[in-house]
Every structure is written in structure tokens, then in C-alpha cells.
Amino acid sequence: MIALDDIDRALVRALAQDATASAGALGRTLGLSQPACWRRIRRLRDAGVFRGARLDVDEQALGFGVTVFLGVKLAAKGRVSLEDFERAVTAIPEVQTVEHVLGGYDYRLRVVARDISDFERVLRRRIMALPGAGAIDANVLLSEERRPGPL
Template sequence: MIELDDIDRSILRALAEDATQNAGALGRRFGLSQPATWRRIKRLQDSGVIAGRKLDLDREKLGFGVTVFLGVKLATKGRVSLEDFERAVTAIPEVQTVEHVLGMFDYRLRITARDIADFERVLRRRIMTLPGVGDVEANVLMSEERRPGPLG
């Protein structure tokens, strides 16, 4: 585990809010030079603390108005490997995340669709036809609040 000081934590919080900030702007904000800030960011990347930066798209503005969390229980664990299921389900473009979980279901999927009819199509034609799929439970996202990360 890497040692983090207060400035490292501040940089991480700032990048979590807006990953497009450059080292010069962050340095000015935290009283560091651009090269010193860049070295800190590079160290955080090299150590794996910063695993990547991603683009946060507004799904609704792109025409995807429905998000559904789908619990999936595999019917035949012995017949279908977890890796085969994961490979097949991640190939479905509407599936945004695949989480292998402990509990009532084996997997939790985050699915985006244009509307409920589109979600039903994805469920019937893509998810339910995957090998090994048994019980499923859908929960439609009503609203979402952004929560600060572990450094919050």
C-alpha cells in the first residue's frame, strides 16, 4: 500500500471531481509547481491508486432514459463456467457493469436502455438466452445521487 499525504489526498479528491484538470491547475490550487504535481500524479498512477480516467456521459441526453439493475442467478453453476457467462454478458452493449456478488444472486448487472420496451427486448433476446441464466430480478433506477469516494 502506498503512503498518501494530505496533498496526495487533495489531488485525488480534485481529480475525482474533474479528471480533466491538468497538473499546472492542480499545482496552483495546492501550492505546488506543475512538475511537482505531475510527479505526484505519475506516482499515484504508477502505484495503481489512479487506475484510469473515464468520461462521464449523460445517458439521458444520449437517448438512454432507463437504467435497470438486474440480479442474475445462474441455474446451472456446474454446467456453465462463471468466465463463460461473464464473457457472454459483457459482449452485450447495453450492459454497463457486471458485478460478481455474494448473496441471493450471483451477478448484478447495470443495464441502460432507451425505454422499458427496449429493456424488455434486451432482457428477452439477450440476457435470458445466455447459457446458465436462471432467476432474474429487475430494479429500475428512479434517481441517483453522487456520493463522495473513500477520500470524501
């Protein structure tokens, strides 16, 4: 684990809000020179604080109006390996996240679809056909008030 000072924390917050900000602009905001800011960014990246840069896509603008969270319980854990299930589920483009969890289900999936009938098609043809898929519970997202951000 890397030791972070106040400037490092401010830099992480700023980059979490806008990953495209230049080192020069960030440096001016934080009272650093462009090279000093770039060195800090590189140190944080090398330490694994940043796992990469992602584009935050508006799913509705692309025509995906429905988001469903699925709880999936594997039918027979001994017959199908977790790796086989994970490999198969991550190959489905509509599945945005795959989380191996403790509790009533083995996996939690975030699935996007164009509409409910499109979701039903994905559920029946792809998700229910996954190796080892057993009980499935669905929760439709009505609204999202907070997106993941800086800690």
C-alpha cells in the same frame, strides 16, 4: 499499498472531480509547482491509485432513459463456467456493469435502455439467452442521488 499524505489525498479528490485538470492548475490550487504536481500524479498512477480516466456520459442525453439493476442467479453452476457467463454478458453493450456478488444472486448487472420496451427486448433476446442464466430479478432506477466519487 502506497502511503498518501494530505497533498496526495487532496490531489485524488481534485482529479476525481475533474480528471482533465492540468498539473499546472492543480499545482496552483495545492501550492505545488507544475513539475512537483506532475511527479505526484505519476507516482499515484504508477502505484495503481488511478486505474484510468473515464468520460462521465449522460445516458439520458444519449437517449437511454431507463436504467435497470438485474440480479441474476445462474441456473446450473456446474454446467456453465463463470467465465463463460461473464464473457457473454460483457459483450452486451447495454450492460454497463457486471458485478459478481454474494447473496441471493450470483451477479448484479446495470443495464441501460432507451425505454421499457427496449429494455424488454434486451432482456428477452440477450440477457435471458445468456449461458447459464436462471432466475432474474429487476429493479428500475427511479433517481440517482449520488454518483461514485472519491473515497
